[in-house]
Amino acid sequence: MSIAFEQHNHQHCIQQAISDAKTLCEQRKVRLTTLREQVLALLWNSHKPLGAYQLLEMMQQQNRTAGNDKPLAPPTVYRALDFLVAQGLAHRISSLNAFIGCCSPNTGHNSHFFICSHCQNAIEIISQPISMAIAECADEAGFSVNSEAVEVLGCCTQCQEAL
Numbered sequence: 001m002s003i004a005f006e007q008h009n010h011q012h013c014i015q016q017a018i019s020d021a022k023t024l025c026e027q028r029k030v031r032l033t034t035l036r037e038q039v040l041a042l043l044w045n046s047h048k049p050l051g052a053y054q055l056l057e058m059m060q061q062q063n064r065t066a067g068n069d070k071p072l073a074p075p076t077v078y079r080a081l082d083f084l085v086a087q088g089l090a091h092r093i094s095s096l097n098a099f100i101g102c103c104s105p106n107t108g109h110n111s112h113f114f115i116c117s118h119c120q121n122a123i124e125i126i127s128q129p130i131s132m133a134i135a136e137c138a139d140e141a142g143f144s145v146n147s148e149a150v151e152v153l154g155c156c157t158q159c160q161e162a163l
Contacts, residue, residue, distance in 0.1 A: 010045055017044040017101050021089050024105055030087065038062070039080040040101060043090055048120045049098030052077045093122065095151045100124070111149040118159035 021040055025032040032040075042058050043050060050058075056077045063070065081099055084090035088105045092098075093113060100113075103124045110131050115122040130150055138145045155163070 010047075013047075013101075014041050014044045017041070017089070017105075020105055021087075024087065024089070028087065030083075033080075035076065036080045036083055039077065040084055040089060043084075043099060043101040047100070047122060049093045049096050049100045049115070049122050051096075051098045052081060055081075055099075091124065091149075093151055094149060095153070110147075113149075113151050114156075115151060115153050116156040116159055117153050118155055118163075121156060 017040055018037060021032050021037070038059060039055055042055055052074060056072055056074055059072055059077065063072070081090065081092075085092055085099070088102055088108070090099050090101050091111045091113075093100060093111075093115070096115070100122055104126060107126075109126045112125045112127055112130055113122050114125060131148065134145065134148055134150075137143075
């Protein structure tokens, strides 16, 4: 079972994601600003895909708690998300119009996800056989694939046991 479907301390996930992001951004000579880091940390705070407006509300709440009442605008969050996706630090889950942290940002890979319809947790899987099957089907159809994302909705083990 994937860690996303197990109870665990998300602080470790956040710390690892931030550490990986800082290293990758330094190597790529791009800036991981405080705001971008805040968005990434929120994405890793759970394994549930989050929409931009959910992130915006969470960021405003964190800022209010820290004594900063300066409002944030949606474009600010979208720019941070665009950066994180472009750097491979996060993925967009199209079927949910939401975002999730990337479990393996230091390797190029296609996006494949199992998404639990009950608890809303999502896990990223990296599967060469899935990518190969898509490439084979595309070849047979004479189709040129530009990008690939597989999103499978279902029920995780914990939710199956609870039902």
